Amino acid sequence: MTKSRGALLGTVLVLIAAAFVGSFWLSVHRPRGFPDATTFDAIWVAPFLAFPAVGALIMSRRPRNVIGLLLVGIGATMALSLLLTELSRDLAATPSMSPAATPVYLVGDNLIKVGLAGVAVLLLLFPDGALLSPRWGWVLWGMVVAVALAISASLLSGSRLDEGHLPPSPLAWPPARPLADAMRGPLGLAIFGAFLVVCGVSVVLRYRAGREITRRQLKWVALAVGVFAIAEFVTNLVGLAHVPGWVNQVLLVPPSAAAIGVAAAIAIAILRHQLYDINVVISRTLAYGAMAGVIALVYAVGLVGVGAAVGSRAGSNVILAIIATAAVAVIFQPLRVRLERAANRVVYGQRATPYELLSGFTRRAVEGYAADDAIDLLAKAMADGLTAEAAAVRIGAADGTCVLVCWPGPGAPAGRALREVIVKDQGEELGALLIWRTDPFNETEERLLNDLAAHAGLLLRKRGLTAELRHRLDELRASRQRLVAAQDEERRRIERDLHDGAQQQLIAIGARLGLAEGSAVGDEQARLFAELKAEVASALDDLRSLGRGLSPPLLESQGLKGALTALARRASVNVELRVDPGRFGREVEAAVYFCISEALQNASKHSGASRVLIEVEGRDDRLDFAVRDDGHGFVAGAKRGSGIQNMVDRMEVLGGGLQISSGPHGTEVSGWMPLMRVKAPPRESL
Amino acid sequence: MEAGLLLATRFGWQTSDAMIRVVLAEDSYLVREGVTRVLDLAQDVELVASVTDATALHAAVDQFKPNVVVTDIRMPPTFSDEGIVAANTLHDTHPGLGVVVLSQFDEPEYAIKLLERGSANRAYVLKDRLSEPAALLAAIHEVAHGGSLIDPAVVERLVDARTRFESSSLATLSKREWEVLSLMAQGCTNEAIADRLFLSTGVVEKHSNAIFSKLQLTEERDINRRVKAVLIYLAEGKPSR
Numbered sequence: 001m002t003k004s005r006g007a008l009l010g011t012v013l014v015l016i017a018a019a020f021v022g023s024f025w026l027s028v029h030r031p032r033g034f035p036d037a038t039t040f041d042a043i044w045v046a047p048f049l050a051f052p053a054v055g056a057l058i059m060s061r062r063p064r065n066v067i068g069l070l071l072v073g074i075g076a077t078m079a080l081s082l083l084l085t086e087l088s089r090d091l092a093a094t095p096s097m098s099p100a101a102t103p104v105y106l107v108g109d110n111l112i113k114v115g116l117a118g119v120a121v122l123l124l125l126f127p128d129g130a131l132l133s134p135r136w137g138w139v140l141w142g143m144v145v146a147v148a149l150a151i152s153a154s155l156l157s158g159s160r161l162d163e164g165h166l167p168p169s170p171l172a173w174p175p176a177r178p179l180a181d182a183m184r185g186p187l188g189l190a191i192f193g194a195f196l197v198v199c200g201v202s203v204v205l206r207y208r209a210g211r212e213i214t215r216r217q218l219k220w221v222a223l224a225v226g227v228f229a230i231a232e233f234v235t236n237l238v239g240l241a242h243v244p245g246w247v248n249q250v251l252l253v254p255p256s257a258a259a260i261g262v263a264a265a266i267a268i269a270i271l272r273h274q275l276y277d278i279n280v281v282i283s284r285t286l287a288y289g290a291m292a293g294v295i296a297l298v299y300a301v302g303l304v305g306v307g308a309a310v311g312s313r314a315g316s317n318v319i320l321a322i323i324a325t326a327a328v329a330v331i332f333q334p335l336r337v338r339l340e341r342a343a344n345r346v347v348y349g350q351r352a353t354p355y356e357l358l359s360g361f362t363r364r365a366v367e368g369y370a371a372d373d374a375i376d377l378l379a380k381a382m383a384d385g386l387t388a389e390a391a392a393v394r395i396g397a398a399d400g401t402c403v404l405v406c407w408p409g410p411g412a413p414a415g416r417a418l419r420e421v422i423v424k425d426q427g428e429e430l431g432a433l434l435i436w437r438t439d440p441f442n443e444t445e446e447r448l449l450n451d452l453a454a455h456a457g458l459l460l461r462k463r464g465l466t467a468e469l470r471h472r473l474d475e476l477r478a479s480r481q482r483l484v485a486a487q488d489e490e491r492r493r494i495e496r497d498l499h500d501g502a503q504q505q506l507i508a509i510g511a512r513l514g515l516a517e518g519s520a521v522g523d524e525q526a527r528l529f530a531e532l533k534a535e536v537a538s539a540l541d542d543l544r545s546l547g548r549g550l551s552p553p554l555l556e557s558q559g560l561k562g563a564l565t566a567l568a569r570r571a572s573v574n575v576e577l578r579v580d581p582g583r584f585g586r587e588v589e590a591a592v593y594f595c596i597s598e599a600l601q602n603a604s605k606h607s608g609a610s611r612v613l614i615e616v617e618g619r620d621d622r623l624d625f626a627v628r629d630d631g632h633g634f635v636a637g638a639k640r641g642s643g644i645q646n647m648v649d650r651m652e653v654l655g656g657g658l659q660i661s662s663g664p665h666g667t668e669v670s671g672w673m674p675l676m677r678v679k680a681p682p683r684e685s686l
Numbered sequence: 687m688e689a690g691l692l693l694a695t696r697f698g699w700q701t702s703d704a705m706i707r708v709v710l711a712e713d714s715y716l717v718r719e720g721v722t723r724v725l726d727l728a729q730d731v732e733l734v735a736s737v738t739d740a741t742a743l744h745a746a747v748d749q750f751k752p753n754v755v756v757t758d759i760r761m762p763p764t765f766s767d768e769g770i771v772a773a774n775t776l777h778d779t780h781p782g783l784g785v786v787v788l789s790q791f792d793e794p795e796y797a798i799k800l801l802e803r804g805s806a807n808r809a810y811v812l813k814d815r816l817s818e819p820a821a822l823l824a825a826i827h828e829v830a831h832g833g834s835l836i837d838p839a840v841v842e843r844l845v846d847a848r849t850r851f852e853s854s855s856l857a858t859l860s861k862r863e864w865e866v867l868s869l870m871a872q873g874c875t876n877e878a879i880a881d882r883l884f885l886s887t888g889v890v891e892k893h894s895n896a897i898f899s900k901l902q903l904t905e906e907r908d909i910n911r912r913v914k915a916v917l918i919y920l921a922e923g924k925p926s927r
Contacts, residue, residue, distance in 0.1 A: 496765060503790055504714040510817035511720030515727075518819075533817045540814055544792065553760065554793055557767040565921070566793040569843070574851040 005063065009056045012072060016052050019079035026086040047259035051075050054263040058270050066129030067270055070122050077115040084108025092166055102166050109161070110151045116192060117147045123199035127217040127269055132206050139198055146191050153183030212408035213389060217269040223282050224265035228258035286343035291335060295328050374459055378433075379407035382452060386445055388437040389413060395431045395460060402431065412436075421449055425457035430464070481653045488551070488590050495550040503543050510536045555593050559583045560616055567597055573604040573629075574611050580618040588673060591650040592616065592625055595658065598643050599627035599669040607631025607667055618675060626670040633662035647671070706830045709750055710736045711743040711757040711769065712788065717813060721756060721788070724819040731826060740768040747780060753830050754784035756822075759796065770800050777803045784829030786822070788813050794844050794921050797836050798914075805834035805873065805913040812837045834873040834913050841871040844920035855901050856923075863900075866893045871916045875909050
């Protein structure tokens with residue numbers, strides 16, 4: 001910062017302070033009979049001064065920071081406004097009532113509007129000085145128009161000013177009066193309120209869309225504003241009761257202190273947010289705030305409640321106070337622990353301080369928490385535990401193929417990391433931990449980082465092994481799937497060969513026998529022809545059922561419903577069908593048909609069932625089926641054929657599953673598989 | 687096998703009104719030969735074209751304007767159920783054209799699909815029936831004159847399945863009523879049923895009334911709708927739709 005700018009800032013700050021103090025002085029020393037000295041209390045000078053001071057502080061560190069400039073601007077505007085308003089009242093209080101009083105009041109009064117609009121703009125721009133998106137520029141322009149309207153309204157209105165103490169504006173234009181008065185009253189308030197809400201929405205959206213850093217900055221201010229709101233609320237609540245005047249004065253201290261806190265929070269959010277962990281501050285605030293409340297309650301109950309019950313006697317108050325103090329002393333430690341834990345849960349979710357966070361992370365990692373998740377947790381633990389701007393885990397050596405898992409993401413921040421710790425396991429480089437932070441590490445943090453790197457070695461090793469295993473498993477599943485698909489294709493091919501070859505030949509032979517039969521001579525020949533034809537017919541029947549067993553043509557042309565209807569008709573038990581008429585793709589239909597026909601065969605051959613219910617239901621993303629019989633079930637542990645294993649295989653190949661339950665009153669085979677449902681069959685549906 | 691038209695037009699100019707002009711669609715050479723020979727036997731049936739797939743079938747129908755199409759079910763290019771798809775398409779494009787589906791499959795599901803748009807001019811005949819030339823010729827005559835015919839073996843399969851287990855309403859039918867019912871499913875008119883069972887038409891009508899009331903089916907006077915209703919009842923064990 002150059003000297004001249006520093007001098008300028010200092011001067012501005014001094015002038016603002018002088019204006020506040022001056023207006024206070026003016027309001028106090030006004031002759032009786034005029035607006036009295038309660039315009040604002042001395043105690044509020046400090047917080048009013050705090051905001052421009054913070055603005056100046058920010059500007060001294062970051063000369064181009066918009067927020068700093070805005071804060072100084074708002075402070076100056078407000079100070080000037082107050083000074084002019086008070087001045088106008090003093091002018092009005094002169095015996096001859098100076099004609100300058102009204103114009104001076106108008107300028108002062110309108111400056112407040114500009115200042116308040118500045119507060120709304122602050123909400124729109126905090127913390128980085130830029131709008132959330134260019135679209136929010138419209139809000140900015142809307143605000144400019146609204147302020148211009150409000151100023152015009154105060155100039156054009158013919159009403160007396162300052163609650164009737166001052167004559168109306170010299171620019172008064174009677175036709176505009178109703179609208180102008182509305183603008184000065186509820187309408188203007190509503191418009192300002194609406195803008196404030198919109199700007200608040202911008203803050204919420206910014207928090208939700210923001211990265212971790214933005215969130216932390218917003219959290220600082222939100223914490224301070226929250227404390228301020230509570231202090232204000234409590235003060236007003238107590239103020240409702242009839243308390244002595246000095247109590248009222250004292251009660252003004254907490255909210256004004258909290259207001260200074262808001263200014264301080266803005267400064268920290270802009271300048272020092274990386275140094276302090278806001279989450280720790282919030283959790284401590286919650287814990288100690290709650291503790292103060294509980295202790296106050298214990299005291300109140302102890303002194304008032306017990307005192308009333310026992311009957312207040314001289315001297316008993318002291319004893320009660322001692323008892324209450326003792327009670328507080330007894331509950332203090334366990335209460336603190338509980339409340340801290342609760343506050344930590346509120347703020348951090350599960351873990352508490354960075355150390356607990358890290359130790360919790362390593363415990364979970366060692367327990368074998370899902371490996372992919374663990375890497376994310378590691379990055380998060382580093383970022384949170386070391387209050388870093390960002391942290392990342394590099395998987396793989398830097399000179400080979402590597403993957404970067406970042407927190408808060410997405411992607412790693414630009415620029416070099418402050419620290420890169422190579423992660424090794426048994427001498428082999430497995431990856432690295434990277435931290436982006438502006439401040440250097442202290443000794444504890446160094447130790448922490450090294451501990452983490454040691455744990456990360458195991459983690460990365462495990463992750464590598466898991467990935468390899470998963471890859472092999474995928475390969476195995478794929479090859480099993482290929483095998484089943486090839487088997488299905490082969491069955492279809494053989495069925496087609498039978499249909500196109502042997503069956504057609506037999507049909508042709510039958511046709512020729514039929515033709516030749518006409519020229520048969522005598523009973524002997526006629527009987528021979530009849531026999532031959534019957535043999536051809538029986539051979540055709542055999543081939544048909546052989547083909548059906550290989551791959552039922554109906555399944556291909558009419559899907560599960562048609563094929564299962566035909567299957568049920570041929571069964572030796574009574575079968576009831578509830579089958580979804582939809583189509584589900586060739587592999588799925590083949591697998592489900594296979595399983596159902598296998599289950600139906602088991603039910604009719606071995607279970608002694610008289611009835612079987614077959615259900616197939618397709619939903620959006622999965623298909624369920626079940627085959628239930630009323631037979632005697634199979635004995636648990638009895639030797640099962642390869643049939644069930646084949647069914648399980650066929651389901652698992654397509655990512656589905658099979659469940660078999662059996663009891664003395666029947667057996668149920670149920671299965672499911674994931675679907676990519678065929679919306680409409682590719683050809684005309686028959 | 688080469689697709690398209692296998693020219694087999696003969697004596698086209700001599701066709702009289704009584705002549706039934708037939709287009710055959712069948713991708714197996716052996717079966718094509720068999721059908722051709724069976725058709726040769728009939729004086730009033732003339733094979734005007736033979737094709738080997740459904741696309742060529744539609745072209746041949748437009749070109750030769752046959753009275754009856756005799757078609758296989760499974761043909762190139764997808765070898766699924768092209769014959770039945772073609773029959774249903776022809777129902778819209780060429781109403782009144784007879785279609786005999788020659789099938790290697792005895793599942794009634796195919797026959798029911800064939801009758802989806804009504805049973806008039808439709809016959810479902812197993813290829814096994816080629817050994818009885820009269821059966822195929824009867825089917826051709828039936829569809830040429832607006833009737834319908836379902837292969838007895840297919841109906842038998844349905845009746846078998848239905849009679850194997852106790853089934854609510856079907857169990858109440860008498861043996862004679864079963865005979866009448868299966869002939870109805872085969873596409874026979876009351877007169878034809880009377881002929882086959884050596885009964886009078888009046889008696890057949892009485893049986894028919896009894897059957898429909900026992901099965902709680904609305905009695906279909908229209909013979910074409912009756913075939914389908916009975917067939918679906920037998921296949922699914924309950925009234926359709």
